[in-house]
Amino acid sequence: xxASSPEFKKLWKEPVVRLGVITVLVPTALCFLPCAYxxxxxxxxxxxxxxLKAWGMIATIFGAFYIVEPISYYxxxxxxxxxxxxxxxxxxxxxxxxxxxxxxxxxxxxGTLEAEIVATLGVAGSVVTNLFFVSLAAVAGAYILSxxxxxxxxxxxxxxxxxxxxxxxxxxxxxxxxxxxxxxxxPFLMLYVAPLYGLTFLSAAWLVIVASVFGxxxxxxxxxxxxxxx
Amino acid sequence: MSPEVLAAANATGLWVISIxxxxxxxxxxxxxxxxxxxxxxxxxxxxxxxxxxxxAGMITAIGPSIAVFIVxxxxxxxxxTPITWLxxxxxxxxxxxxxxxxxxxxxxxxxFGSPQYDMHALSVSFWTMxxxxxxxxxxVALFTxxxxxxxxxxxxxxxxxxxxLSLAAALGCFGYLNINTIVxxxxxxxxxxxxxxxxxxxxxxxxxxxxxxxxxxxxPWLKEYSLGIAMLIGMLVxxxxx
Numbered sequence: 001x002x003a004s005s006p007e008f009k010k011l012w013k014e015p016v017v018r019l020g021v022i023t024v025l026v027p028t029a030l031c032f033l034p035c036a037y038x039x040x041x042x043x044x045x046x047x048x049x050x051x052l053k054a055w056g057m058i059a060t061i062f063g064a065f066y067i068v069e070p071i072s073y074y075x076x077x078x079x080x081x082x083x084x085x086x087x088x089x090x091x092x093x094x095x096x097x098x099x100x101x102x103x104x105x106x107x108x109x110x111g112t113l114e115a116e117i118v119a120t121l122g123v124a125g126s127v128v129t130n131l132f133f134v135s136l137a138a139v140a141g142a143y144i145l146s147x148x149x150x151x152x153x154x155x156x157x158x159x160x161x162x163x164x165x166x167x168x169x170x171x172x173x174x175x176x177x178x179x180x181x182x183x184x185x186x187p188f189l190m191l192y193v194a195p196l197y198g199l200t201f202l203s204a205a206w207l208v209i210v211a212s213v214f215g216x217x218x219x220x221x222x223x224x225x226x227x228x229x230x
Numbered sequence: 231m232s233p234e235v236l237a238a239a240n241a242t243g244l245w246v247i248s249i250x251x252x253x254x255x256x257x258x259x260x261x262x263x264x265x266x267x268x269x270x271x272x273x274x275x276x277x278x279x280x281x282x283x284x285x286a287g288m289i290t291a292i293g294p295s296i297a298v299f300i301v302x303x304x305x306x307x308x309x310x311t312p313i314t315w316l317x318x319x320x321x322x323x324x325x326x327x328x329x330x331x332x333x334x335x336x337x338x339x340x341x342f343g344s345p346q347y348d349m350h351a352l353s354v355s356f357w358t359m360x361x362x363x364x365x366x367x368x369x370v371a372l373f374t375x376x377x378x379x380x381x382x383x384x385x386x387x388x389x390x391x392x393x394x395l396s397l398a399a400a401l402g403c404f405g406y407l408n409i410n411t412i413v414x415x416x417x418x419x420x421x422x423x424x425x426x427x428x429x430x431x432x433x434x435x436x437x438x439x440x441x442x443x444x445x446x447x448x449x450p451w452l453k454e455y456s457l458g459i460a461m462l463i464g465m466l467v468x469x470x471x472x
């Protein structure tokens with residue numbers, strides 16, 4: 001079923017949005033309970049000035065990502081994928097790879113309701129695994145880690161994420177090899193070449209993400225119109 | 231951190247709060263999975279495919295979750311176990327959360343983890359982590375459905391183009407992540423030669439995925455393990471040569 005049809009809206013979009021808004025907002029509010037706990041039990045809380053100051057400082061560092069990340073990841077994650085991935089975190093290293101493999105396994109066509117369902121299940125499955133491991137870490141992390149030699153720990157800590165990023169890039173790249181060049185050139189120019197000419201402002205992470213995602217989309221649009229894609 | 235602060239950060243009350251929030255994160259995925267199965271039944275999409283998708287997601291998440299596990303143990307030692315469990319079960323990876331905890335300490339006028347880091351500073355750290363996560367979560371809760379409208383507009387009702395649009399977004403995103411890894415490693419290498427390992431991992435992960443994908447053409451059962459295998463190869467190559 002095409003994702004722009006009215007049945008899609010009724011069958012999928014409406015229940016998904018309803019569930020998403022509730023299941024994201026409720027835990028967001030509950031995340032302040034640890035602060036309330038410290039106040040009630042120990043009588044400590046940030047002063048109004050400190051709270052505002054800390055908020056300002058942290059928003060200066062991450063504020064741009066609050067806006068840029070949902071917009072940039074949306075075309076990859078879809079509707080349900082966005083609600084789940086932003087609540088559960090670990091988007092680029094866990095959620096997107098899981099959604100991509102699920103879609104490969106099921107062989108669905110992007111932009112259909114079937115693809116949305118399959119991606120949702122892939123992401124939901126990844127949450128189960130991820131929560132299992134973080135809960136295990138909370139209960140017995142230090143003990144389990146003491147059993148692993150430091151070389152193994154370092155390999156996992158330093159190399160799994162780059163290896164996954166490389167593998168996922170290849171996985172997507174094989175579906176439209178012509179786009180690989182542009183998708184790598186845009187961030188390379190901004191992160192590596194621009195600073196050589198004193199244009200360090202172009203290397204701000206949030207700006208590079210927006211330019212890479214939407215620049216590659218724009219180039220894909222041109223290539224698609226020229227008939228060079230698919 | 232003083233023993234008093236660490237004891238407070240590991241109190242039972244915080245465990246109870248964390249259990250509730252982690253449970254909701256799990257519940258959300260369970261409810262979406264149930265909805266997916268239900269709608270799949272309504273549009274006659276095979277349930278067997280749904281099960282495969284769920285399984286593929288679970289398997290693919292194993293490797294990166296082990297990495298999260300290891301980083302998490304380090305964070306537990308500095309902000310306490312329950313709050314680490316809570317923060318790493320929702321948006322915000324360990325570096326983000328530790329940045330927020332540090333910024334909270336700065337706002338309270340002390341150094342994070344120092345002997346001066348007291349209960350009051352802990353409360354500012356907790357606040358900063360919570361308010362930082364709120365930035366993403368509130369925007370996602372309020373505006374995600376609008377993003378779907380924008381995607382439909384950009385897609386212009388052409389399903390084929392919509393597919394390429396998602397693909398281009400994914401390539402742009404991972405192009406950034408890979409180049410960021412490589413440029414970061416190149417900058418660190420003069421001081422720390424072993425930083426080259428990240429480049430080995432990136433390149434061999436890429437090559438391994440290409441090879442594994444070729445293999446899956448004749449062995450479709452391998453597909454759900456493809457990313458896990460590529461990740462392991464990338465990790466092993468980097469560990470062996472860096």
